[in-house]
Amino acid sequence: MRTSTAPRPARRRARALLAAAAIVAALGAGTGVAPVAQAAISPVMSYDGASVNNARIPAEAIGIETATAVEFDRGTYWIGSAQVGTIDSVTGDGTVFRGTGTVDLAGRSGSVTLVAKLYKGKYMVQKVYKVLRLVPPVPLGIPAGWPNADTTGVPAGKVLQPVGDLEVTTPGTVLDGLDIGCLTVRATGVVVRNSRVTCADGRMLAVSLQGAKGFVMEDSEIDGGNGAAEVAIGWGGYTLRRVEVRGTQDGPRLGYDVTIVDSWVHGLVRDPDVHTDAMQSTTGARITVRHNTLDPRTPGVGDFLNAAVQLGTETGNHELRSVLFENNYFNGGTYSVNVSCTARLTGSVVFRGNRFGHGGKYGPVIAPAGVTFTGNTWIDTGAVVPVESAC
Structure with missing residues (x-):
């Protein structure tokens, strides 16, 4: 049994206005009020071709790509109150927009939340949050005592x-x-x-x-x-x-x-x-x-x-x-x-x-x-x- 006395078209308009207001609030203040964004898909941050979410990531300067359905033309990366990178290169096909930039993770450890703040013009249009598990950057060098170029292969000086x-x-x-x-x-x-x-x-x-x-x-x-x-x-x-x-x-x-x-x-x-x-x-x-x-x-x-x-x-x-x-x-x-x-x-x-x-x-x-x-x-x-x- 309906308890509202408002006509159904009016109620639909009211719900639409509330939804639009919620979207604007979620986008953040930036330097002004952002226009309503495109229909959302789950945004992704990637390192070396795979999602960074809960992945083991080396604690060094690395390249990260952020992809989303929301159109943007620049961005910054943050951990807490510290800016750790900038998105300088953005491409898009009208459906998915991708931005790449270097994130400096040196000196950090454990689980951290990386935030991408995305902008179009003067407006912030989206924030993307991902959790990274940082591990010490280890070079490809071989620790002492393990087989390497000096202890394997054709002996030095051997003529073949x-x-x-x-x-x-x-x-x-x-x-x-x-x-x-x-x-x-x-x-x-x-x-x-x-x-x-x-x-x-x-x-x-x-x-x-x-x-x-x-x-x-x-x-x-x-x-x-x-x-x-x-x-x-x-x-x-x-x-x-x-x-x-x-x-x-x-x-x-x-x-x-x-x-x-x-x-x-x-x-x-x-x-x-x-x-x-x-x-x-x-x-x-x-x-x-x-x-x-x-x-x-x-x-x-x-x-x-x-x-x-x-x-x-x-x-x-x-x-x-x-x-x-x-x-x-x-x-x-x-x-x-x-x-x-x-x-x-x-x-x-x-x-x-x-x-x-x-x-x-x-x-x-x-x-x-x-x-x-x-x-x-x-x-x-x-x-x-x-x-x-x-x-």
Whole structure:
């Protein structure tokens, strides 16, 4: 039963006036009264192509983009009463308007609320609030004691003999001091020492192991030719010692019976169709990864890439058992260690005594409950790294 005596058109006009007044009040005073803004969508602040909201952001000067449906032509960034940046470049297509600028977060820590104040002409037309989780900026440099350019790869002064692409079919072959193109091994017990593989012809595997159980590579390098090769080496039955891997889209793939020690995987190349990881296993068992430096990023390139270690993806039968990552240095990636909920943990999967840098975009670790984590700490503070639930 209606209790109002006002005609319905009059009530609608009254509601419209109240709504308009509320919008004007919400926009803020600025230096005058702003006109009514366009229909709102949820505004977004982005860093490196992803939302900053509750993301781990380095406490340094970084570029942030603000996107909204409200038309604006300039803006400023604030934390509390301190201005920390200016939006100088604004573009728009009539539907979404985007502004970019540098925000100085140096010297801050913990959770902070970043406010973008957006203006059109002399009027403030919108405020955008986002919570950032600030972490110490950590360079891509490798801490002392971990594998690096001095301790992996071809020894200094070693002269290599160019031989081009090789296919090895004789069991027990030893390759020493060679500059190889792409390498295919179809025999057991093959050893590669003091050599470099540079595979740049678009193959999936720079080092392709086919029926090649017992393969060993040591004091050597695998170069993917600036992303020409998708995977450094795969899929199983091999050992790497003091090997440097760079320039592939993915580092070593971990299948069955794999051991990797004292090696360095870095400087990988993103492909839009590949989750770029320093190491990845879709299915595997009897895997040992000990005392390696694993960081897929490239210095000077603002791309976190996917992970230092990715276990379990959408391919394979997803089984993982008897897997040990011990005493490694992990950095980079959206999460440095990412164990997918798709992984079938039919045996032990253990991360023990590893050290982490702060270069993971959203955190150090995300994993399901069945994975064991013990003694894994931040490299700078020694505090135990948190493990976020993946499922």
